[in-house]
Amino acid sequence: xxxxxxxxxxxxxxxxxxxxxxxxxxxxxxxxxxxxxxxxxxxxxxxxxxxxxxxxxxxxxxxxxxxxxxxxxxxxxxxxxxxxxxxxxxxxxxxxxxxxxxxxxxxxxxxxxxxxxxxxxxx
Numbered sequence: 673x674x675x676x677x678x679x680x681x682x683x684x685x686x687x688x689x690x691x692x693x694x695x696x697x698x699x700x701x702x703x704x705x706x707x708x709x710x711x712x713x714x715x716x717x718x719x720x721x722x723x724x725x726x727x728x729x730x731x732x733x734x735x736x737x738x739x740x741x742x743x744x745x746x747x748x749x750x751x752x753x754x755x756x757x758x759x760x761x762x763x764x765x766x767x768x769x770x771x772x773x774x775x776x777x778x779x780x781x782x783x784x785x786x787x788x789x790x791x792x793x794x795x
Contacts, residue, residue: 674712682774721748
């Protein structure tokens with residue numbers, strides 16, 4: 673079992689394509705691409721914060737679950753990693769982010785990380 677947790681703000685912000693003019697639209701576009709991508713993970717969790725939350729409703733949509741961060745997106749990502757690992761079935765949790773501090777935090781609790789470019793190349 674593999675779970676992919678995506679730092680929405682970090683992935684959206686990794687390419688200068690005008691995302692800053694329409695954060696909800698950028699979140700919607702990322703969600704749509706994830707919905708149609710042939711990703712190898714069993715579960716995909718998209719964490720959104722700030723204005724991007726207006727682009728995609730929280731909840732399950734197919735195999736993608738969108739989580740709206742109540743405060744810090746980084747804190748919500750770490751909480752989701754812990755939630756996944758506590759299940760205790762040996763699942764691998766992969767976090768997609770380029771944020772070094774967040775990488776350190778999630779690796780410290782047992783997740784693996786990969787950069788946004790690798791994910792975006794799959795979409």
